[in-house]
Amino acid sequence: xxxxxxxxxTIEGVEVSVPQGTLLIEAxxxxxxxxPHYCYHPGLPVAGVCRMCLVEIEGMPKLQIACATQVAQGxxxxxxxxxxxxxxxxxxEFLLINHPLDCPICxxxxxxxxxxxxxxxxxxxTRYTPAYPKRFSPVEDFGGDVLYVPNRCILCTRCVRFxxxxxxxxxxxxxxxxxxxxxxxxxxRKLDHPWAGNVVDLCPVGSLLSKDFLHxxxxxxxxxxxxxxxxxxxxxxxxxxxxxxxxxxxxxxxxLEVNQYFICDYGRFNYRWMNRGDRIEAPLVKDREGLAxxxxxxxxxxxxxxxxxxxxxxxxxxxxKVSTEALFLARRxxxxxxxxxxxxxxxxxxxxxxxxxxxxxxxxxRAPNGTGARLLGYGEDTEGAVPxxxxxxxxxxxxxxxxxxxxxxxxxxxxxIYLGTVLPPAAxxxxxxxxxANVAEEDGTFVNRDGRVQRYFQAKPAPGMARPAWWVLGQxxxxxxxxxxxxxxxxxxxxxxxxxxxxxxxxxxxxxLKGALINAPERVEVSR
Amino acid sequence: xxxxxxxxxxxxxxxSQYFGDPEARTYEGWKKRGGYTALEQAxxxxxxxxxxxxxxxxxxxxxxxxxxTGLKWSFMPKxxxxxxxxxxxxxxxxxxxxKDREIMRWTPHALIEGCAxxxxxxxxxxxxxxxxxxxxxxxxxMQQALEEAYRHGILGKDAxxxxxxxxxxxxxxxxxxxICGEETALMNSIEGRRGNPxxxxxxxxxxxxxxxxxxxxxxxxxxxxxxxxxxGAAWYKSLSLSSPxxxxxxxxxxxxxxxxxxxYEVTMGFPLGELIYDLCGGMREGRKLKACIPxxxxxxxxxxxxxxxxxxxxxxxxxxGTMLGSGGVIVFDDSADMVYQIMRLARFYAHESCAQCTxxxxxxxxxxxxxxxxxxxxxxxxxxxxxxxxxxxxxxxTICVLSDSCAAPVVSGIKKFRDEFEAYIKGARRPVTAxx
Numbered sequence: 032x033x034x035x036x037x038x039x040x041t042i043e044g045v046e047v048s049v050p051q052g053t054l055l056i057e058a059x060x061x062x063x064x065x066x067p068h069y070c071y072h073p074g075l076p077v078a079g080v081c082r083m084c085l086v087e088i089e090g091m092p093k094l095q096i097a098c099a100t101q102v103a104q105g106x107x108x109x110x111x112x113x114x115x116x117x118x119x120x121x122x123x124e125f126l127l128i129n130h131p132l133d134c135p136i137c138x139x140x141x142x143x144x145x146x147x148x149x150x151x152x153x154x155x156x157t158r159y160t161p162a163y164p165k166r167f168s169p170v171e172d173f174g175g176d177v178l179y180v181p182n183r184c185i186l187c188t189r190c191v192r193f194x195x196x197x198x199x200x201x202x203x204x205x206x207x208x209x210x211x212x213x214x215x216x217x218x219x220r221k222l223d224h225p226w227a228g229n230v231v232d233l234c235p236v237g238s239l240l241s242k243d244f245l246h247x248x249x250x251x252x253x254x255x256x257x258x259x260x261x262x263x264x265x266x267x268x269x270x271x272x273x274x275x276x277x278x279x280x281x282x283x284x285x286x287l288e289v290n291q292y293f294i295c296d297y298g299r300f301n302y303r304w305m306n307r308g309d310r311i312e313a314p315l316v317k318d319r320e321g322l323a324x325x326x327x328x329x330x331x332x333x334x335x336x337x338x339x340x341x342x343x344x345x346x347x348x349x350x351x352k353v354s355t356e357a358l359f360l361a362r363r364x365x366x367x368x369x370x371x372x373x374x375x376x377x378x379x380x381x382x383x384x385x386x387x388x389x390x391x392x393x394x395x396x397r398a399p400n401g402t403g404a405r406l407l408g409y410g411e412d413t414e415g416a417v418p419x420x421x422x423x424x425x426x427x428x429x430x431x432x433x434x435x436x437x438x439x440x441x442x443x444x445x446x447x448i449y450l451g452t453v454l455p456p457a458a459x460x461x462x463x464x465x466x467x468a469n470v471a472e473e474d475g476t477f478v479n480r481d482g483r484v485q486r487y488f489q490a491k492p493a494p495g496m497a498r499p500a501w502w503v504l505g506q507x508x509x510x511x512x513x514x515x516x517x518x519x520x521x522x523x524x525x526x527x528x529x530x531x532x533x534x535x536x537x538x539x540x541x542x543x544l545k546g547a548l549i550n551a552p553e554r555v556e557v558s559r
Numbered sequence: 560x561x562x563x564x565x566x567x568x569x570x571x572x573x574x575s576q577y578f579g580d581p582e583a584r585t586y587e588g589w590k591k592r593g594g595y596t597a598l599e600q601a602x603x604x605x606x607x608x609x610x611x612x613x614x615x616x617x618x619x620x621x622x623x624x625x626x627x628t629g630l631k632w633s634f635m636p637k638x639x640x641x642x643x644x645x646x647x648x649x650x651x652x653x654x655x656x657x658k659d660r661e662i663m664r665w666t667p668h669a670l671i672e673g674c675a676x677x678x679x680x681x682x683x684x685x686x687x688x689x690x691x692x693x694x695x696x697x698x699x700x701m702q703q704a705l706e707e708a709y710r711h712g713i714l715g716k717d718a719x720x721x722x723x724x725x726x727x728x729x730x731x732x733x734x735x736x737x738i739c740g741e742e743t744a745l746m747n748s749i750e751g752r753r754g755n756p757x758x759x760x761x762x763x764x765x766x767x768x769x770x771x772x773x774x775x776x777x778x779x780x781x782x783x784x785x786x787x788x789x790x791g792a793a794w795y796k797s798l799s800l801s802s803p804x805x806x807x808x809x810x811x812x813x814x815x816x817x818x819x820x821x822x823y824e825v826t827m828g829f830p831l832g833e834l835i836y837d838l839c840g841g842m843r844e845g846r847k848l849k850a851c852i853p854x855x856x857x858x859x860x861x862x863x864x865x866x867x868x869x870x871x872x873x874x875x876x877x878x879x880g881t882m883l884g885s886g887g888v889i890v891f892d893d894s895a896d897m898v899y900q901i902m903r904l905a906r907f908y909a910h911e912s913c914a915q916c917t918x919x920x921x922x923x924x925x926x927x928x929x930x931x932x933x934x935x936x937x938x939x940x941x942x943x944x945x946x947x948x949x950x951x952x953x954x955x956x957t958i959c960v961l962s963d964s965c966a967a968p969v970v971s972g973i974k975k976f977r978d979e980f981e982a983y984i985k986g987a988r989r990p991v992t993a994x995x
Contacts, residue, residue, distance in 0.1 A: 077758070078915075079758040079958060080915040080916055080917075080958070081916075081917055082916050082917050082918055082956055082957060083917070085956060093955045093956075094955070094956060096758075099758050117952070118952060118956055121918065121949075121952035122917045122918065122952075125917045125918055125920075125921035125922055125925070125952075126917055126921065128921055128925055129921065158945055159925065163928055185917070186914060186915075186917075186920065188915075204753070205753065205914060207914070208736070208738075208910070208911065208912060208913055208914050209909050209910055209911070209912040209914055209920060209923065209924060210909070210912075210914070210920055210921055210923075210924035211914075212914030212920065
């Protein structure tokens with residue numbers, strides 16, 4: 032894009048320069064103007080059918096659709112001219128004559144583009160009088176997670192184009208003609224494509240609904256937090272939608288470098304564990320009776336005692352779902368020992384790509400931070416871990432469920448310190464258990480399979496006394512004299528960036544919401 | 560000629576010369592009548608020369624838009640980097656129009672010859688003749704003629720005995736959608752897609768059927784091409800009674816309240832009044848002319864005065880605020896209920912809207928509901944303003960002109976026959992409740 036010559040034009044009195052070939056609707060964004068639209072979506076081929084983005088261009092006799100018109104040198108575009116406004120008001124009126132005004136029971140209300148634009152520039156009252164019956168068709172189960180409410184459909188065809196051109200599995204179509212038209216589904220097919228859930232996000236109105244989210248929350252009750260999907264090593268950018276401190280929905284967050292505008296259904300529904308009720312809520316220390324709850328000071332002191340009292344070899348068993356910061360600090364904490372670190376990664380056969388987007392797939396590596404773990408010297412060598420455990424003076428576990436180890440391989444471990452979100456049976460032998468936050472409850476970073484370091488943010492509070500792993504590990508470093516306490520995730524990342532060449536020069540500020548590549552891509556290539 | 564009537568002395572019979580002559584349908588019969596001599600001559604010329612001749616003749620598109628044919632051909636890339644296609648639009652679905660049907664029924668070889676010349680001129684490998692699905696008889700005749708043409712070496716490998724020249728022609732049958740007569744919808748339909756019009760640009764000459772450079776012409780346009788090659792551009796250009804920008808002959812399909820409905824071929828610029836009163840035998844006994852739609856249902860309606868003074872060429876129709884369109888002349892006498900007729904037209908468009916553009920999908924259906932309510936005696940005066948406002952928003956705002964076509968008769972109807980609308984609204988006219 033940057034190779035193309037720039038074209039200067041004026042949109043609503045604001046002069047902008049954009050590369051040749053840019054569509055007006057995109058150029059307008061540069062001028063701070065969102066031209067109302069329905070069928071246009073930057074991730075889909077242009078359809079030009081809703082006719083909502085009609086704008087006036089000086090010197091052209093007719094209004095033009097901004098979604099299909101390319102910029103031209105010296106163009107003067109009027110988005111809010113009387114003529115353009117009248118045309119868009121009319122489109123809204125036409126869309127509403129058959130649209131039920133059932134916003135109070137519609138999941139889309141509050142994030143509905145029809146609602147928004149009608150409030151913004153529509154008519155206050157209908158002229159579709161006297162009370163003609165509206166077109167009515169019953170709700171249809173499209174299969175998969177998707178319900179179709181034809182009455183609300185404005186036939187923008189985003190869903191059809193997504194299936195045709197992005198998923199490249201033409202399950203949906205436009206059936207019938209005129210005002211009888213509706214979105215049809217291929218006979219004998221169900222909308223069970225592994226990426227089909229995106230049609231719900233793409234639908235500008237409440238016509239395609241998620242069964243999973245159906246009537247679960249009103250849009251305005253939701254808090255949105257930028258996060259990274261934990262489903263696989265792709266590292267799709269997502270938003271966690273929370274209500275009353277529970278994650279109720281995951282939706283894609285645009286990142287052209289990673290997932291464009293889409294996420295797979297596997298990742299979309301991979302959130303229930305974030306709300307688990309059986310969490311460790313207090314630090315636990317072992318006494319004669321077993322594990323007993325205590326306060327942080329006591330627990331940290333006990334853990335520090337163990338670490339200071341041991342010598343020789345130390346083993347860290349980490350989950351590839353914990354933050355890069357925690358992985359780094361765990362290693363630093365054990366720096367005094369002869370250290371080895373292991374992680375176990377769930378793998379499945381084959382990838383499930385989204386054909387219309389290059390380098391996007393549900394990856395076979397089903398964890399978000401395998402690359403981060405490898406970069407920091409952890410080995411995916413579960414067989415080597417067992418003998419190492421036998422010789423270890425200290426074993427530090429970072430949220431690994433330990434379910435892949437036989438009972439006797441842990442029974443010999445004397446000094447087990449367990450940092451985790453939940454307490455699996457195998458961890459009951461630990462001398463100290465320290466409760467940590469999960470991905471929705473802390474700030475941190477993951478490194479995806481392409482070596483892109485991406486931040487995720489805290490979406491809800493951690494339960495009970497649980498704390499982010501970086502905080503716990505920082506406290507232990509201070510107690511054991513391995514370093515100073517860490518005050519924030521950002522500071523933990525600074526320590527990481529200072530120590531690791533792959534991360535040098537990076538900071539939370541640099542990463543922002545889109546992430547950045549690590550410095551040594553060849554290392555990632557090897558680690559894949 | 561005014562088939563099924565004998566030729567009227569005021570007609571200029573060129574395309575319709577052999578209408579009603581079954582022998583002209585066959586290859587032998589067509590050869591005997593001078594068939595395929597124009598193709599032979601054309602193949603001895605360079606493609607560019609043919610385009611120049613057609614440009615010079617002033618031939619304009621007979622499908623409705625009246626775009627200069629030679630100019631359209633010249634838009635095709637000169638440097639061939641991709642396959643070129645010719646599409647012949649035989650999806651004649653415009654209400655009131657039935658000229659292409661007769662050309663295909665009686666002179667199928669004239670169309671094949673015209674297609675072959677055009678195909679050669681634009682350097683296309685393949686011609687698709689897209690025939691309206693309901694045209695079963697013309698389809699059978701065209702298929703037979705095409706088979707004959709292949710058998711006699713007119714088409715196919717070494718076409719017309721010219722070494723290395725390959726001309727292929729396929730007939731594609733439509734499935735009954737009016738919108739497939741719109742050129743880009745027709746191309747989608749040929750490709751096996753839903754017949755939705757495409758956004759322009761890109762235009763067909765750059766990105767047409769299968770994404771390749773394509774020219775699309777109407778049946779009547781292509782059928783005129785052999786005559787121009789045979790008799791020269793100057794002859795064709797001389798066929799003009801009024802504006803020099805409109806040349807040649809044009810078939811007018813006259814239907815409605817005239818004594819002798821049928822196809823009449825007259826020189827461009829012929830008076831519409833004369834066509835109705837003279838050639839078509841005028842109104843029925845005791846009836847008076849009330850209104851006329853001169854160019855197929857999509858063009859604005861003319862009242863009596865306008866009809867009687869309208870000259871039938873592109874410019875003459877525009878002068879009266881209407882269009883020559885496809886030449887489907889629909890005549891109404893004073894027994895016609897204009898409100899009902901306009902509702903009936905609008906209902907056709909509402910039924911045929913492809914459902915892409917919002918204004919068309921919803922606007923056509925809404926227009927019909929308002930008109931039906933007026934007919935049922937439940938209308939209000941403000942409905943007329945609403946109709947006009949909807950029509951305004953349905954004009955020039957959509958991908959194709961179907962929605963404009965629905966708006967045109969509504970706007971002209973209300974403007975010219977407002978008293979009839981008001982009569983229903985005021986209760987002065989008996990409501991029409993059974994809406995067939």
